[in-house]
Amino acid sequence: MNRIIFLLLMLCCVVFVRAQVPYQRLINADQEAGNWLTYSGNYAAHRFSPLKQITPDNVAKLKVKWVYQKAEKGGFETSPVVADGLMYVTEPPTRVAALDVRTGRKLWSWERKMAPNTKLIGFGATNRGIAILDDTVFVGTLDCYIVALDARTGTVRWERKVQDNTMGYSITAAPLAINGKIIVGIAGGEAGVRGFLDAYDAKTGKLVWRCFTIPGPGEPGHETWTGERWKMGGGTTWVTGSFDPELNLIYWGTGNPGPDWNGDVRPGDNLYTCSLLAIDATSGKIKWHFQYTPHDTHDWDATEIPVLFDATVKGQPRKVVAMANRNAFYYLLDRTTGEFLLAEQYAKQTWAKGIDAKGRPLVLPNTEPSLEGTLVWPALNGATNWWSPSYSPDTKLFYVAVRERASYYYKGEVEFKPGTFYAGGGERPVDGDNKAWGAVRAMEATTGKLKWEFRLHTPPWAGVLATAGGLVFGGSNEGNFYALDANTGQPLWEIQTGNYIAANPISFAIDGKQHVAIAAGQALFVFGLP
């Protein structure tokens, strides 16, 4: 009997110890392929699985292993985190569920109680994921709080107000957990907010630093604004960034300037909107910035995932950061210095003649929004958007789900009332399947040159996952979840999930066997080999 009690105690200890996800495990996430410990799989944001059991030869045998149905209607854009036998998913409006990875059975769930008049200005009620650090799960809420939950039970440990939701501030992105800090980005770029990125103490919830993305008076970059417009300048941080522990730099993209489509009231480059910021993780100071679209008037946020890898570029070894930008160009920067290395067009665009030697676009005339409507590629939702690209260290290819579509862009009146739309125009996207389609494109990561393309019926709204097994998984608007050959783009397997896919795939292991998960419609599907 004593022996049984001893064994049970030991088991409890094992579970307790295994529930810990310390910073060191996050740094070395690539070494534990059976888990998926951060939003993008690793700090470098590769969304790549080192698992290789599912291959081009056997992928056609994939079967549904279990399905989880979320509690409420609404967009299911979660990218699950898997740690030590638990899968953490987020559901709209702001709900976290912890599932048993073997069965999909719910172990606990937590829901944020929010006021019915919670403001969502410019986006839907969604949440894209959690972060885990030690034994705590962190989630941002639509009413703009950051909440820490006990990873074992879902009990609230602390919560902090990030900003005032009545002004339009909100959170949809997964936080990023680093050494003792939780990095939190905000949404609300159509409400005339002033963007920022926050770091909170993981144990106490105390604000460690706030890095404003729109510089205030006396700060560098403030001269790119006139009058008081910087106070409502936008530059939100609504998609999870990446992190280089060696350089101690956080890489985070920023959103559009406000108002979106009428730039007349905000002459200048409008720093640091539509930019990539390299932020010192300790101090929260901006080390360098790179602005992809100065003085944007098409709502081309630069919040796409910044992907980190080391490579020889133009004959020189570099630590680089890559981004397939919403503006239809793929960029490589030196991530130590921010130096522009190259840009390559990866989707149709009609707004720039090209990108100059310093990385600044050569903007074509008559591409500004107008009262009558100006036809420009890409459309407002861009050549790609919040869904993740993937980088494979095996193929050295950068995979991205691309939208080929144009919009008529309209310039409208500008009216700023706190907590309401501050957009100054709009768009009307062009319809028709000979005018709007999609693709998964594989580019040489160091040049941006197209290696292959797999065409999709409509412009997609789902990310891609590359695996060491030689596959790329992705989803379509029509509900197809599919696997492509990572080297050729040949379709190898597909299943109809029955509803729109607007999420990122992940891969992990159950009892040592590789599985793949994707949210589609109201459900999360997990697939594995027989």
Place this chain on the structure above:
Amino acid sequence: MKSRGYVSLLLLAGMLALVQSNAAQKPLPKLPDAAQGKKLFNGQCALCHGIEGTGGRGPALNQPKLKRATNDAALFKVIQNGIPDSEMPGFWQMTDREIRLVASYVRSLGRVNLVKLPGDATRGQQLYEKNCASCHIVRGQGGIAGPELTEIGVRRSPAYLREALLNPQATLPEGFLVVSVVTAEGQAVRGVRVNEDSFTLQLRDASNRLYSFRKGELKEIKKEFDVSPMPSYKDAFTAAGLNDLIAYLYSLRGDK
């Protein structure tokens, strides 16, 4: 920032409806402010509703009563939020003032005198039953090869209907794309697309037979973007008969 899709737009529209209800209650601006509304209308609305609201892909708006917008507050909301399950999107990005300018212009269109159509709808119905009903549904009866016409008089202008009869290629209906395929065995099938995704295609041929294909197994897929499945009725009717048929179609307003 945004993650836009129809779902988010609808959610947004719902929330806006709450926020903006006061704006919807305000009286619409008087002319000549509506002249600015005309510019907005021509830029963002006329593609579907026609210059001066004569209709097209969307319903004609140059009529004194609008079915979906019986008062000014309702018109404001239709413009701002769109109409669920229809082709009418919400124009949430317009300011309250811009919406009211457009609404005011739309109301001014309804003050023009309507031209009485020359045809006889009763005679037109007989022509319809003989020539059109095998492919179109009105009030639950008819064939399925073409679009349902139960509400066509609300959604299309007489000029558009005339063009659709004489020159169907100029007024291609949505959702009736003609696709030709050749199977791996060499069988050719031509029909109207019922559905499609990145991997599969469903067609219905002229004899109403349904086909389901996996695209990877087809030798050829040709989408005939400029082809209407409907033949031209240019020589099928007399001028008076054509007027009668248009009068009948224009009288179809969704009544039970």
